[in-house]
Amino acid sequence: xxxxxxxxxxxxxxxxxxxxxxxxxxxxxxxxxxxxxxxxxxxxxxxxxxxxxxxxxxxxxxxxxxxxxxxxxxxxxxxxxxxxxxxxxxxxxxxxxxxxxxxxxxxxxxxxxxxxxxxxxxxxxxxxxxxxxxxxxxxxxxxxxxxxxxxxxxxxxxx
Numbered sequence: 001x002x003x004x005x006x007x008x009x010x011x012x013x014x015x016x017x018x019x020x021x022x023x024x025x026x027x028x029x030x031x032x033x034x035x036x037x038x039x040x041x042x043x044x045x046x047x048x049x050x051x052x053x054x055x056x057x058x059x060x061x062x063x064x065x066x067x068x069x070x071x072x073x074x075x076x077x078x079x080x081x082x083x084x085x086x087x088x089x090x091x092x093x094x095x096x097x098x099x100x101x102x103x104x105x106x107x108x109x110x111x112x113x114x115x116x117x118x119x120x121x122x123x124x125x126x127x128x129x130x131x132x133x134x135x136x137x138x139x140x141x142x143x144x145x146x147x148x149x150x151x152x153x154x155x156x157x158x159x
Contacts, residue, residue: 014028055074
């Protein structure tokens with residue numbers, strides 16, 4: 001499967017494990033529930049480990065463990081659910097998470113610019129056939145007035 005990462009289409013090598021699936025070698029992501037239930041086992045995983053979060057998951061509970069994760073997947077169940085935008089900003093600005101943050105779920109081309117401004121740097125599109133066209137979305141706007149994860153100063157201070 002292909003994703004957009006840092007503005008480029010790349011192959012994705014992560015495996016998203018269900019809570020009941022057996023642990024396997026390689027890059028895996030798990031739900032917050034599985035992380036909390038199998039913390040000791042998962043913290044010994046040999047390869048990269050990622051965590052999947054929904055907007056209703058308690059972000060603050062995993063903050064002490066952020067260094068354990070190479071990838072945080074934020075799940076957008078519907079384009080109208082913007083709670084994970086806030087998670088991305090908190091991860092980047094408050095908790096200084098520097099790893100990959102991925103948008104997954106109902107991720108549409110129209111949202112990519114705004115998602116990137118909130119700190120998300122990889123994207124699994126709802127319609128993968130639109131991958132090439134979606135790259136143009138990162139250039140939809142030349143400036144943002146307010147502060148963003150990419151530009152921490154407002155426009156009036158940048159001029």
